[in-house]
Structures are given as structure tokens and as C-alpha cells.
Amino acid sequence: MKPTDLGNIPAEKLEFAHQSDIRHDVKFETKPLNYFQDAWLRFRKNKSSVIAFIIIIAIVLFAFLTPLFSRYPVSFSDGIYSKKLPKSFVLSKIGIATGTRERTLSDKGYAYTLGIGIAAADTDGQGATKQEGLACEFSPIVSGGELYTSHNKNYHDCVIDDYLETGFTYMQVTESQYEDMLAWQEESGRQLIYPMVDISSDFNFSRTDANYWYKTDDSGNPVNSLGERLDINKDELEENYLRNTDGSIAFYQGKASNMKYVRVLYYNYFIYKNGHEPAFLLGTDGAGYDILVRLASGTRLSLLLAICVSAINLTIGAVYGAVEGYYGGLVDLILERVSDIISGVPFIIVATLFQLHLVATGKVSTFTALLFAFVLTGWLSTAYNVRTQFYRFKNQEYVLAARTLGAKDLRVMFKHIFPNALGTIITSSVLVIPSVIFSESMLSYLGIANMNSSTQTSLGTMLANGQQYLSTFPHIIFFPAVIISLLMISFNLFGNGLRDAFNPTLRGSED
């Protein structure tokens, strides 16, 4: 039937719809959605925000759980194992975090590196061959090492284990420590104390580097007992061990009374000290701190600071904005001038003054001073948002009705108007978090706020300390930079998602 035929419906066929059952108001069968359920529905549709939220949760879990599972406490630092590459025994099976790197060595460097393995294989000082050295489990050379010549110079491309490359160190121990080390050696079957090098001999290149156990000339090249250069590709290295008066190999040198000067294999010494093999999942930084646990500590600090700031801002901003917006007029004018003045002071100056006045004089901790600085300027935007919302709603009919019924100011403000501003407030207090994290990292990077100590650190300090190793050990700066970028991106995405969810009219204008 065409729409134009509607006039020609035969009378008997015409029937009113719903004539029999007059519909009264029917109760909704679906459950009513409150404001937050509605927002949640919209938020869920925004995939990127949901992912961002999951990332945030993951980072928070990382920050708070890592110290529980880590083998190293935050204060752990090992000056000798500093700047080590990421290593994990589990992950190295699939080829990441192996703790190794490729290096091209000259003959001299190759002799030095190979020498560590040879010396490690030679537990009793009776000598070991290059083959034994390469096969030794403590040899830094994992693979490669073939000789090639370019421009009349010999090179060896090797894959080198960063942890084993440290090799040997000299160490001063007391009598009882020495006994203890010998006992541990016996018990674990790991060689800890190796033959002492004759450090005062003419053939010793360095008095501090315990890896020169072989005879060397003045520039560190291996030589034989006659002082002739050895070719590492053909000859074996010649040992330069210290002898006792009876001609046997000496394992220590008595430098002072009760103190023994010994040469230890640092890899085993680490096991002796810490009870497990050295492997840092994210490596160690320039001071020998475990990056993983320091990173968690820094992230925790940033997050705690950001959440504290956000919570305080929310309270102050909401009350201030409510008073401003509700009363308007002179009150608004005066309070606006106050916030004008506060917003005119650059944040960096506020933070500096707080640090100089409160922290340098030892009145409060750096954390508290930073908190003050953030709170002093941070609540302005919350207050501004709340004020705008109050202006929008305070003259609406339902508010007038409430006032006519005799509601007090406080009730009208917080029962009737404030819930309308809730969405905006929540959004802005989430968006405060990334900006606090950024500013905190900036201040600690610049050294204005110093939160670095043996028990805590901050992301900015980690970045600042890692910067000098940017070319040689980029992993030190890489992990903090990744975490802070992830935090910033995901908090911004999450905040934007919340804003869209709470305010459907904003949809699509900014993604």
C-alpha cells in the first residue's frame, strides 16, 4: 500500500491500535543507570583508554610488587658490577637479556679477555691452555673470537659476557674473612681465591687490575720471561704469579698485620656474598644499583606524590571553586585575584623557594616540600573547573526550588550542585597526575629537588645519572625513559577517556 492510499482504507478494516489495553505508566523493566554506570558504559567503548588503564594498573603493580619479589633490596649496590647489561637466566634462552654484547678486540684486548678465562681455569696456578680457558665456564668470550686482518691489524669479533668480563679483583681481607672464604670454597666447590699476582714484578702492567696475571710489557702486551712480545694467536700466555719463599704458588700477600691481600674471581665472590649468581634483569646503573628495583622505587615515589597532590588539589580546589562560583560577586572577585597572583608565579620558582627554605634548612623532607609546592599552584585548575560548573548550575530551577524549600547554602552547594561538577573534577584530578609526574622528574633531573639516597630514588634522578652513559650503556637511561613515557601517555589517554565518558558532548572533538 502506498502512503497516498492511506485515505482510502475501508471502514471495516480500520482499527485503533491499543484500543483494548490503555497503557498506563509501565515500570521500566531494565535497571536504571546512574551517572557512573553510564560513564562506565561509554568509557568501556573507548578501546585506547581501556588499554591505557590496563597499562597504568600494570605499572602500579610493577612499582609496588617488585620490591617483594626482587632478590636485591633498593639499597643494594655493587660498585664493581656497575653498568652491567640486562641479564636473566630464563629470558636468555629466547635470546633477550643475555648480558652479552658484541665487541671487536685487538690482539692485546683479546689476550686480556681470553686471559680471564685461562686464569679462571687455572685454579692451582699450574697453568692452563687457551683451549681450557675458552672452555672454562668463567670465560668472558661466549662465542666468536676468530682472527681476521684488516689494514695490517689483527681483530677478533667476539660475543662477550658482561658479567664475566669483570674477571678478577684484588681485595683486602682479615684473617677470619679469609678462613671463611676458604671454608665456603670447600663447601660450594667454587674457586674463590686464585693465585696472587706478583704485583711488584717488572712484568706487571697494572697494580690495581687483577686481570693482568700474565707477564706484560710497559704497554700491557703479553711477553715471555725474556721480555719478548708474545703473539696471542700462536703462543700461550706466561703466568706472573707470586711465589712463597719455598717456591710454591702464593694465594695471598700479607700486606699488613692480620690483613691479607688476595685475588678473587668476582663472579664467584658475588655468589659468596649474595648467595646466587649475578643477573640483573634490567642491568645495573653507574653506581651499581639494580635498575629494576630502583625503577620500581622511583615509579612508586612519583605515583605516590602524584596521587597525594591530586587528592589534596581535589579537596582544596572543590571547596574554593564552590565558594567562588556559588557566592559570586565580591567574593568571586577577591578569590579570583588571589588565584591570579598564585598562578602568576612560575612553578619552578615556587618549587625552588620551598626547597631552599624548607629542605636545605632540614625542616621537612624533599618529598613534603615538593608536595607543598605542587599543592600551592596545583588546585587552581580544579577550582576553575568547579567554579564554571557552579556558575552553570546555580541559577537552574531545581536549585531555586531547593532553596525555596529552605535548604541551607551548604546543602545546596554540595548536595545539589556539586554532583554535577563531579565528572569534571574526577577528570581533572586524573589529568593532574601526569603533569605532576613530569614536573617531579624535571625537578629531580635538574637537581633542584634531590630525592636520591641509598633507599629511594626518583625517575628524574635516574635519567640524570644515566645521561653520561648514553653512548656507551644506553640501557641505563632507556628503562626509566620508557617507564616515564608510558606513564605519561597512558595517564593522558586514560584522562581523556574519562573526560569523554563523563561528558558525552565532548566526544570526538579531541581524541
Next chain:
Amino acid sequence: MFKYVLKRIALVFVTFFIIMTMCFILIKLLQPEKPMLGAQAAMELARREALGYNKPILVQYAIYLRNILTKWDWGTSWEIDYMAPVNEVIFDRLLPTVLINLYSMVFSVPFGIIIGIYAALKKNRWQDHLISTWIMIFVSVPSYVYAFIVQYFLSYKTGWFPLIMSSYADAGGTFFSWTMFRSMVLPVLALSFSTIASLARYTRAELTEVLTSDFMLLARTKGLTSRQATTRHALRNAMVPILPMIISMFIGVLDGSLIIEKIFAVPGVGGLYLNSINLLDYDVFMAVGMFYTFINLSSMIVIDLSYGFIDPRVRMGER
């Protein structure tokens, strides 16, 4: 309008004065500087006497204000540049900061706007999604992370540019030589990423809003092609809020970025500020602080006023 401008400017000066008073008192409450008694001990003591260093704080402040108003004298630097007037110390460091930020602005403003326009025109297509994702990432990631990235890849790995900015002497005693320019490329790049991204985001948001408005429909109805309608009507209207933003960015050029200046060893105002804190050179600290405050306030007022200048609706609404 004129009255409005005057009122705003007067308010800014009042605000500035209040902030200055607070800062001065707070700084002077710190551990006072001891006389250095260097090579020019007699002159130094005379200068300290003239600045009222051993008088009560409020008297000092009166002297300070009088010096600024009558002689444009912002005090003396003791630690950074012994006995040099503070305004000279700041002025010497202003040029590198301004240059780096200016280059960055010149580079990123056109880029940002073009990318934003492109994204708005391709709204909800894959180009737009790609650009929006990039914008989100570039806006969020802190600028120092870019600094590390460009340093690592464009300096260490490829060696195309120097790691840090050349010193004044290395560049042949001028900030406009080729060596200097080349060494400025990395800091400029590091600064530009986020500026480009935030401009593009803003442009995109404004333009998409304008493109969906009724007068665009009218423009198309009266026979303009899509291109004509976009350039004549949409872009102009979208520029209304963008222009003040750009203007305030140009004022912010003086402000510089502390962190970028530190990473690239730029001999600018930011470095001076950090130095003045570390060495506790109070007069310099105070003057640089006021400099930052002034820039902060003026960019706020420029945004306020330029809305009135550019958009007649705001001006009308004010009356």
C-alpha cells in the same frame, strides 16, 4: 575595549608587584650572603652598603625598587659573574635561549598547523587516526626523552650533529655562524616535537568543530567548492583561538626550556637560573625569577587580550 585593555594591564602590574614583594622577602629570609671580599673588596663593601644589605628587609626592598625604577638596576651578581650588574648578566644569556626557541617556533608552527589541518580534513579516516595517535604520543612523552633520542641517534650513531651546543668561542664569537647553527639543530628538534604535536592537536580540534558548523553548510549551498569554503570560511574561523596560542608561544620563547638547555649545555637563561640556585647568587635568582614571572603574566594577558582583538564577538561581549 581600550578601557578593558588598560584595566587588564593595570591588574597584571599589581599582580607582578605582589609576586615580586613576596619573592624578595622570601629570598632575603634565606641565609644571607657573606661578602666575598675578592679582588675589589672595598668596592664590594661599598656596593653592598649601597644596596642596603645590612638594613632591615623592607628598607632593602625600598632601595631595590628605587634602583629598578630610577636606574633599571636589578642588583649585582656576586658568584656567577663577580660584581657584574644583574641585567647585563641576564642579557648576555638571553640570545642563545631566544635563538633556539625562535628556530624551534619557526620550524614547528607551520608544520603543526599543516598537520592539524590535514587531520581535520581527513577526519575519521585512517590518516586522521594515524596522526591522532602520533599526536597523543608526542604530546605526552616528555621533551627530555626526545632529547636523549635525538642525541643517541643523530649524534652518537650517525655523527651528523654535535652532541651539545658549541660554545661562543668555538663558533667564532657569534651566535649566527654555521657551526653554531648546526650545533643548535638537536636542541631545536627536541623542543619542536611536542610543540608540533600540541599545535596540530589544537588546530585539528578547532577545525573539525568549525567544519561541522552551519555556516559551512551555507557556504557550500551558495556554491563554493569544498576547497574555497575551507580556506575562506573554516580556516579563518579556526585560526581565532589558534593565533593567541601562537602569540603566547612566541612570548614563551624568552622563557626557554630549563631541561633542554641543561641537556644540550645551552648557555642560556635556564642555565643561569640553575647556577644562581646552586651558587645562591640571590640577586640573579631574584631577577631571573621576576623575568620568568613577567613572561608568564604577559603570555596570560596576551591570550586574554588577543581574543578581544581577533574575535569581535568577545569584544562586544565585554561591554
